[in-house]
Amino acid sequence: MHSLTDVQDKLLREYRRFVQSEIEPHVNVWDQEGRVPREVITSMADQGFMGALIPAEYGGSKLNMIEFGLLNEAIGYGCSSIRSVLTVHSMVSQAVTRWGTQEQRAAWLPRLARGEWIGAFALSEAGAGSDVAQIGTVATADGDDYVLDGVKRWITYGQGADVFLVFARSKGRYSAFVVERDTPGLTVSPIDGMLGTRASMIAELRFENCRVPRSALLGRAGFGLAPVASAALDIGRYSVGWGSIGLAQSCLELSLGHARERRAFGVPILDHQLVQRLVTDMATGVSAARLLGLQAGELVQAGDSKAVAAVWMAKYFASTTAMRSASDTVQIFGAHGCDPAGSPQRLFRDAKVMEIIEGSTQIQQTMIARLIPSGES
Ligand SMILES: Cc1cc2nc3c(=O)[nH]c(=O)nc-3n(C[C@H](O)[C@H](O)[C@H](O)COP(=O)(O)OP(=O)(O)OC[C@H]3O[C@@H](n4cnc5c(N)ncnc54)[C@H](O)[C@@H]3O)c2cc1C
Structure with a gap:
């Protein structure tokens, strides 16, 4: 797996279209108001997003892991707060699917899939x-x-x-x-x-x-902790990893757009080599993070024993890439990047959270070394 297949690329574009119409126009207002309207989560449920990990027999859309990753990338591109809601709801859905009795699944999963219940x-x-x-x-x-x-x-x-x-x-x-x-x-x-x-x-x-x-x-x-919480946290980590890719992608697009438009010393700032370097590192980071996400998705989907380490690596790389990308985006925007109504400062604040939740950067830096299967380097 080296890049998205045509089908995956089409799916990502489809998710992005939803984000462009339902999320992007409002994201900075929601951030300032400190809340997302329930209606947007209901629309996500109508699209099958809230039932992403729930089997069809309970009304879910049961995406495969790459599809679920792309969904998180698209939502994370638009709004990390909503992606966070998708993450925790998916963790609860997955836990009930995996550990619930027949009665519990029948009672809870259809409501979670319909978005009648948000977990x-x-x-x-x-x-x-x-x-x-x-x-x-x-x-x-x-x-x-x-x-x-x-x-x-x-x-x-x-x-x-x-x-x-x-x-x-x-x-x-x-x-x-x-x-x-x-x-x-x-x-x-x-x-x-x-x-x-x-x-x-x-x-x-x-x-x-x-x-x-x-x-x-x-x-x-x-x-409760092992296996229920740890399995849910594996899903959460995977979701946050892909959400971080979306966040970094958003940084890249904003930075490129601004660097091409904004002029300093007679030229667009993108003509200055030190700005080129920031954008280059961002673009390279996003591509590499997506490859690690795809690798993790394939291994999780296959039930491979290497999946756990791959998810940790994917989240570690994506969240640190998101933080660096968001910091460089503020830098490229200068004072405009600090504007309270703008996206760069929101992305910067959101990116910091990605380094704390679902295994902090330091926990990842110590865990991954212990998770690498023997015989691998
Ligand atoms: C925005 C946000 C949303 C959240 N949502 C949820 C949620 O929905 N549900 C939920 O249950 N929790 C949630 N959390 C909590 C989150 O899971 C914890 O913040 C996270 O587990 C880290 O724990 P802590 O904040 O207590 O930091 P601590 O565990 O106190 O860590 C503090 C610092 O010490 C470092 N550290 C700790 N142990 C080690 C070690 N062994 N080696 C090296 N460094 C170490 C950490 O990396 C960190 O830098 C959320 C947190 C935030 C910020």
Whole structure:
């Protein structure tokens, strides 16, 4: 796999058309207002995007992994906040598809596929980020129920989601629960003004004596972090990697357009070699990131044991490329790049988030070395 096939290229253009009409014209306003309208997520569901990883028998569109990657690239090109919503919803959908019982799949997946339910992923807490084993939320078994107590923080689309995949500690082990938003004992508080992905409607979730039935348990008791959370995070990492490619592509196009138009010292700034270098590095980075994304997609699709390392590499490279590209885009735009109403500063803030979520840059720098299968270099 070296480049997109004609079919994949056509699909990417199709996704891009949706983004151009439904997302791009509004993205900076949504960023400033700190919210995305539910209608745009409903339109994405109508296109089958919210059911991207859900099997057809439950109403999903079950894309293959390359198609899912291209969808994330296109949405990430337009708006990282909406791509973040797609990411967490896809993580929840994938977890239910993979670990749900027959009854749970039948009850939840059609709603998730239709976008009637938007899912959010609730793992992190103030005291537990990279080191997820430190989570303090507790699930206590009580008769036919579990009672949840604790506080989840930085939950993407927490302000709008209908259902949460919540991870809690139970007798020293970890379990996963699907909790509906209107469950008594759950309070959702907005966290506004985040540095980046500002429109992704992040929230804090407070569980106080929050009682859920045993049927809310996803997967076996005690299997919450591995395998449920780790498999969902693999999908999240893949999605954020491709979203970062889209973000970097957006930087490249904006930079090229501006560098061809803006004149300094009698010539377009693109004629200055130091500006050419910035654009060259950006273009090369985007191409390389896309190749790593395609490689990861092929391996995940094939169920290859090398897929996990390939996804980590793809996300690591794409997110750092996005950050560098966004920083250079602000540089190429100069003061215009710092304009609060413009795209460069939004891309710059959003790109920083890509280096923190789904495995920070430093965690990737240490993990990839450990994940490389023996015999490979
Ligand atoms: C915009 C945004 C949206 C988010 N959405 C969600 C969500 O929907 N659901 C959810 O559960 N969480 C979410 N998070 C939380 C996110 O998952 C965590 O921020 C992430 O896991 C990192 O954890 P932390 O922020 O606690 O940083 P820490 O883990 O405290 O790390 C702080 C710093 O230390 C470094 N570090 C940590 N450990 C090591 C190590 N072993 N070696 C080297 N360096 C290390 C990190 O790289 C980082 O630079 C979101 C965060 C943000 C910013």
